[in-house]
Amino acid sequence: MKSLTGNIGNRENEAVPAVPLRAGRREWVAFVVLLLPLLLVSMDISVLYFALPAISEELEPSAVQQLWIFDAYGFSLSGLLLTMGVLGDRIGRRRLLLVGAAAFGLASLWAAHADSTASLIAARVALGAGGATLMPSTLALMRDLFPDAGQRSRAIGIWSGVMAGGVAVGSVVSGVMLSRFWWGSVFLINVPAMILLLVLVPVLVPESKGRGTGRFDVWSVPLSVVAVVPAVYGVKEVAAGGPDPLPLACLTVGAGAGWAFVRRQRSRDDAMISRALLRARGFGAGVALNTVAAFAMMGSAYFITQYLQSVLGYSPLRAALWSLAPALAVGVAAPVSAWAGRRLGHPGVVAAGFLVMACGFALIALTGTGARGQLLSGAAVMGCGMVAVVSQVCDLALAAVPQRRTGAAASLLEAGQELGGALGMALLGSVGTAVYRHDLAGVVPAWLPPDGVEAAQGTLGGADAVASRLPGGSGNALLASAQEAFVHGMQAAAWCGVILLVASAALTAKLLSVRHPHRGALSHQADSGGRVPGGGPVAATLPGPSRAPRHPCPTARTAETAVGAAEPQA
DSSP, X not given: OHHHHHHHHHTTTSOSOOOXXXXXXXXXXXXXXXXXXXXXXXXXXXXXXXXXXXXXXXXXXXXXXHHHHXXXXXXXXXXXXXXXXXXXXXXXXXXXXXXXXXXXXXXXXXXXXXXXHHHHHHHHHHHHHHHHHXXXXXXXXXXXXXXXXXXXXXXXXXXXXXXXXXXXXXXXXXXXXXXXXXXXXXXXXXXXXXXXXXXXXXXXXXXXXXXXXXXXXXXXXXXXXXXXXXXXXXXXXXXXXXXXXXXXXXXXXXXXXXXXXXXXXXXXXTOSSOHHHHHOHHHXXXXXXXXXXXXXXXXXXXXXXXXXXXXXXXXXXXXXHHTHHHHHHHHHHHHHHHHHHHHHOHHHHHHHHHHHHHHHHHHHHTXXXXXXXXXXXXXXXXXXXXXXXXXHHHHHHHTTSOGGGHHHHHHHHHHHHHHHHHHIIIIIHHHHHHHHHHHHTTTSOTTSOHHHHHHHHHOHHHHHHHHHTXXXXXXXXXXXXXXXXXXXXXXXXXXXXXXXXXXXHHHHHHHHHSOOTTHHHHOOSOOTTSXXXXXXXXXXXXXXXXXXXXXXSHHHHHHHHHHHHHSOOO
């Protein structure tokens, strides 16, 4: 194992064709172990969906605080992903993974026992910081485990499916736990899993560290965080309440910090983001497209879970079980997208994935107040398209960078994905909230106390609570109006998503098919045509486990033979 991963880094700067070393049983077992933190981090995005009514009843958060309970995790994670990815390149990706596992477990204990809204939001921030150490480490380690392009493509397809499926699994686990325990139990499930990770990773996963990464750019850390969090907060508040001074000030601060961060990366040799990565048009486009896919997927999930509970009136467990239906389709789409990418090329599959997502969002946009089947069908179609986009973009990006930069590259991809998901919930959620409030403006009884009016007009859950205290027909009428207003808001947000996804599909082929002149400086991996950037052929690998790779020259065969002789047999 050591020989397999180590010799790749030693040859990364040689202008020779890449040798596709095939991973064995031990590497695949290690890959399964790496899926555990990915599953937990993705589950933690969705565990609160069905716990929200119970949290609202006990902690009584405002509408803004309710959104922050969701968003704090994503904002913290996305703001620190880049820092943690670069740190992993320096101190070791496995070491960072272990530190993150311990931090994630401790933060889960804090969140489970939070006794106020502020404490829960702070715990979610801590969970995001722990998750930021886990996600880039798992993706970066896959580059070392699977140097063969075909195996790596299949592994990333599985990785993408687990990431998407983790959201659905988190919902089911949340529903099961809430049917028997209090809402804090949805966080405690992380603790034994993190303990298991701390035991297995040192045994099965080899250490991986970049060489020649230079000094750590400390000042870029606060710049990257300040560029993300105030900007997202400002956008969310402007969408929900209009251009007030505070949100506009946050947007200004975020834009200024973002400009300073990009300028610093372009002007320093020890920048957190390599200038070669910044100049690579295909890589930057991949990060952007990955962000758009996450934006749409998480924005839709925000509405789907509340629809099942608050519009259809399902219990948390029943709603969670129904939410598993789209995940079954996603499980089929992951290997299909990997197969299509190897044979049809990345740009076409990514563009098709966006169009599939747009069709799913259109189904959601046409959903009424009692159309469960149509809603879940739309979610399944969206999930299939999202897996196609994410798996192809990540595969293309990992192949485009040298081994010493895989942590930074993985963190950029995942930072965009997490930021996109947080923005999707914030912006599309704010669109839905704005429409909801507009539709309920003249419906809530004027004789209610001010706090009752604010609760009913703030969220559908608040309207349900107020309606339950009203006599007879008044309560039923208010709840029916609130449900219709929520669905109207969901429809408006879904049409916004359709427009964004169709535009992304139109741009994909142009962005990903252009061969940038700096691509050769980034990697000596093969492009989609089977040739290295310098023009020489690479070894072709058939996907079957019994097929041996073909080598273009005796030197390549000799190199793999030497490595294979030193590799321990599984």
